[in-house]
Amino acid sequence: MVSLEKVSSNRVSAGFLTKYKFPSKSLNGLTTSFNVFIPDSAKSNKVPVLFYLAGLTCTEDTAAQKGGLFNEAGKQSIALVFPDTSPRGANVQGEDDDWQLGTGAGFYLTATSEKWKAYNMYDLIVKELPEVLKEANLGLDFSRWSITGHSMGGHGALSIYLKNPGFFKSASAFAPVCNPSRTPWGINAFTNYLNVPAPSSENAQPPKEWLEYDSSYLLKNYSGDVNILIDVGKGDDFYKKGQLEPKAISDQNKKGVEVRLHDDFDHSYYFISTFSPEHVAFHAKHLNA
Numbered sequence: 001m002v003s004l005e006k007v008s009s010n011r012v013s014a015g016f017l018t019k020y021k022f023p024s025k026s027l028n029g030l031t032t033s034f035n036v037f038i039p040d041s042a043k044s045n046k047v048p049v050l051f052y053l054a055g056l057t058c059t060e061d062t063a064a065q066k067g068g069l070f071n072e073a074g075k076q077s078i079a080l081v082f083p084d085t086s087p088r089g090a091n092v093q094g095e096d097d098d099w100q101l102g103t104g105a106g107f108y109l110t111a112t113s114e115k116w117k118a119y120n121m122y123d124l125i126v127k128e129l130p131e132v133l134k135e136a137n138l139g140l141d142f143s144r145w146s147i148t149g150h151s152m153g154g155h156g157a158l159s160i161y162l163k164n165p166g167f168f169k170s171a172s173a174f175a176p177v178c179n180p181s182r183t184p185w186g187i188n189a190f191t192n193y194l195n196v197p198a199p200s201s202e203n204a205q206p207p208k209e210w211l212e213y214d215s216s217y218l219l220k221n222y223s224g225d226v227n228i229l230i231d232v233g234k235g236d237d238f239y240k241k242g243q244l245e246p247k248a249i250s251d252q253n254k255k256g257v258e259v260r261l262h263d264d265f266d267h268s269y270y271f272i273s274t275f276s277p278e279h280v281a282f283h284a285k286h287l288n289a
């Protein structure tokens, strides 16, 4: 039995957003927080669930406050779950020194490096949080889950979807890191958290431990049907600097994958909140099919 503590609750759109915290086994016993939006309709019928994984430097509050997801989620009777982006206070030397590694930068993987042993956001999202939500008895339908995210969280959403065939009905992402085993944020995260060094040449095949978390590679080797929507802004500086590489996904021309590039939009929550109602509607189509 997990000791789930309610931190706050706010009326928003056609439901309530409630923040909880609990000591997480995945994160070495550290306390983690998450927000959950439950539409009013959950009182009469169980509702499907959409996870939102946020990006570097974010918390469980970032997308809840700025993502613009609630009106459509309320209308479509979908619950939203917003986890944190890393453990907090793991006491790893240097974990607060660089916004691209450590606190706020968990990269949604299971760390295999002794130094980063609390950094197990993959286990938290895929195993522990679903169990915690089931136990909390919030009116959620545990046969219908989907997943979305932004940037590092877009990488998380796509890789978690592709690593768990059949578990999620659909995945979507805003400006995701699509090919982390060949782009700087991913290489930095994998080298450190997985303790597997980068290959000596840029053109060499990345290590197999890294590829297990690379959505482009996972998609290439995926045999079933997929439902994936990706939006990227052409005015996004991280896109221009080669951190995102959506071409690694769009060039595969896989059925069930739509990658849309939009003029002018940047990496910010102005971009996300513009397209988030469409993403919620996309997931509703698959969650309610």
Ligand SMILES: N[C@@H](CCC(=O)N[C@@H](CSC=O)C(=O)NCC(=O)O)C(=O)O
Pocket (backbone or CB within 6 Å): 054, 055, 056, 057, 058, 062, 066, 099, 150, 151, 152, 153, 267, 268, 269
């Ligand atoms: N501090 C950084 C910029 C950090 C940043 O832009 N974070 C993005 C996610 S980037 C990929 O995961 C974000 O979502 N920020 C929160 C927000 O409210 O916009 C820098 O110095 O560039």
